[in-house]
Amino acid sequence: MNLVSVLVLAGIIIAVFAFFYKLYEILWDAVKIPLKKPRMKLDLGRRIYILIRNVFLQGKLFKDPFAGIMHALMFWGFIVFGAYSIDFFYVTIFAHQLFSPGILSDIIFFTVNIFAGIVIADVIYAAVRRWGLKIKRYQGFNGFEAAFILVLIGLLMFTYLVMSVLDMQGLLGGYTFVVRSGAPHYLEPISYALTYVIPKAPSSYVYYIFWSAFWIHALDFMVFLIYIPRSKHLHLFAAPFNVLFSTGTQATPLPIDFEKETRFGATDIRDFTWKDYFDFYSCTECGRCTDNCPANMTGKTLSPRDIIWDIRETVMAQGKEYRKNRENPDEVFKTVIGDPILEKDLWSCTTCMACVEQCPVMIDHVPKIIDMRRSLVLNQGKAPKESLDLFRNIESYASPYAIDPSTRGDWAENLDVVDLSKNPDANYDVLYWVGCVASYDRRNQDIAKSVTKILKKAGVNFAILGSMEKCTGDPARRTGNEYLADMMIRQNVETFKEKKIHKVITACPHCFNSLKNEYKEYGVELEVYHHSEYINRLISDKKISVKALTSDSSEKYTYHDSCYLGRYNKIYDAPREIIGSFTENFQEMEKNKSKALCCGAGGGRLWMQETEGTMVSHKRIEMADKINASTVVTACPYCMTMLDDARKTTNREDKMNIQDLSEVIAKRLE
Amino acid sequence: MVDVIVLIKQMPDLEQVKIDSNTREPIVKNVPKTVEILSEHAVEEAVRLKEKYKGKVTAILLGNEQSSAIMKKAFAIGADEGIIIDGYEEHNPANTARVLASKIKEIKHDLVILGNQSADSITGLIPGMLSALLNEPLLGNAGKIEVTGTNVKVTRILEEDNIEIEVPMPSIVSISQEINEPRLPPVMQIMAAGRKPIKTEKIAPVISKGVTLVSNSAPRSERKKLVFEDMDKGIPEVVKVLKEGMK
Incomplete structure (x- = not known):
């Protein structure tokens, strides 16, 4: 071993240690701090599918095609350079190649060479997007970290190309430090093309050029390893796991056991799950969530990105403190609500899931927001004034409206609809779940009447629950009042069981989602159809026929x-x-x-x-x-x-x- | 330190009371009982005073066994003790005040807080009658209550101006709705309230003197129930109907 090998070996050992030490710290935080457990099922098929789709094929990134292609190229380049880098250090230290020449090695070096060119172009494109085109969602967020990583990546590619071109020009005289020295030209097309553009350096400079390139290349890689887990670029390692661990049930808030639990919702960083910690670690502030947030779009200060990022910063800071001071967790962990996360922002969320849908690394913003709302409502009794009225009404009248619940089925008067609250022994095949809004709101009663008309026309034998129907609990659940939601769900589940109801149609997506996805955890399996699915099937089965719009109609x-x-x-x-x-x-x-x-x-x-x-x-x-x-x-x-x-x-x-x-x-x- | 007695009234949920179409009498049978809204504000205020000045809040409610849900609500907000006086079912404010006063006399207190009138019967008589029976000053329609030493200072909300009055305690304060916004109790307090014991005290029915309920009926309203769907034709039609109605 010569001096270079020893220095590189020492450097890489330090870098790898620094890398894993930080990973150890954040994993320790994720294991030791959270008190709650996520919903986890093995679900292997789905996990493999999303891993391939969302990590290897970068599926969710292409929702923004321009950014998607940029990132995907960078990612694929990263993968091929990973294999190359292992070889680079191996050669440097042991003076012979890890991947001996052959088809695998050919593929690696060919793709590395191609990607070196692509990634350099990509780095420039990324820089132009952020600082040239000034794309809104990047502005004001860790510009330094973004610039630094682009420089690191760019330099890594550039120095690789420098060494490769020098080698191809026959100037190196067989340094072992170049991976696949003397490779055939067709394996390194970019370098080969560059030999036509770049003149041969005078031989007296070659020594300096090569060693500069070599050391920059080697140090760049080491800095990369040390820097990555300590910056927002931690997502390189956290995000693939976050995708792999995604629960698939993130739209359903975690259940609360009111008999056992004493801390409700999320107040400080203890009140999340280890999966949530992966969410925090995976965020790289790309801003797609905030860019698509309806509240943010209309001038509200809610920003799903900031919520995730603020909690991440808190985890990083309080995690560090907790590792030093494990005796007094209550001193270390302070609430995240109020500072840095504003209460009003938590209440601005419409739970529309646009942020979750857009997030390329599958972070679940919405359940965290609901959990923080729960903290406010269940621990402190804090909620916007209108929500207090909402809760009061649901509690007293089983609906968001202060209307006598015995009149719930009144919209169906004279429509000859079977009302199970008045006619408990009636025969029916399907239950039409009307929901509060269509039951009580004048405009929306027309929906209930239209659904009735269609079902009758199609000859569907259906019934409604009338005054026995109660709010599904969705508005309470989404505003953080799980206690009330729990109460409503239990009452409805009781009715479903007592009436042996199995098949349900509803015209309300909120009821639909609750009944279909959330009532399972309360022990009732329902076959639930949204009226759009059901009516569509009635049409395709020719149970109803619909008059076509005349071709001269100006309706759009x-x-x-x-x-x-x-x-x-x-x-x-x-x-x-x-x-x-x-x-x-x-x-x-x-x-x-x-x-x-x-x-x-x-x-x-x-x-x-x-x-x-x-x-x-x-x-x-x-x-x-x-x-x-x-x-x-x-x-x-x-x-x-x-x-x-x-x-x-x-x-x-x-x-x-x-x-x-x-x-x-x-x-x-x- | 300030010990507060808060009076809670239960009443039928007015949203759910139907009117018998023949007799025009309200059908209150099977209508769930709810806490009278001002009583909730009264409990909230009592608890706020306790939180500010320390002391004890005792809630008193005229009801029966089914009233415990309402008492638990008061516990959840922060009342320390609850007494349900079971067996009084009269519509006679004078007797109501007597029953309440005899109970209040047994309990050491600095303040008695109650709503200035109830949403169902709207007599507004109880605060004044209690004042007479207990021989304690009444501060009516309070929008703000402060305790200074052995005195209580109240801001009374009047139509055009607010008046501040200070009297020595013990005294009676009737409150108006503006005084506060009742809290949403935290779940732990709701759960704890469920486990708290309620004192129920049976009393023999009091014989009513002087007051007889003659009738209780809703005025007949003759609605024509006309719906005008077409905006353009509707307005002249409405005008026509209104003109006819005036004759």
């Missing part, structure tokens, strides 16, 4: 995706197929399907005032107006309420209609 339809139907339950096609069954006069709005903009009502916001910034619903209506839609079709009573209101308050009553899917079909029944 568009569809507004409900978050709880779309992002929560991946139902995007059924509503569009229903509209397609009678007209082709259909155009998508900007932001649709998985990128759809919320109406502003989810997460209990339907019952709160929207005082900060502008109205989310107004922004949505403007998008509909931009494509000159004459009818905006909705599939959710919340969306109906918000958009119908926005249509009126923005003076668009004359040119635009808001109609539920059931209404457009009920009107066109033949």
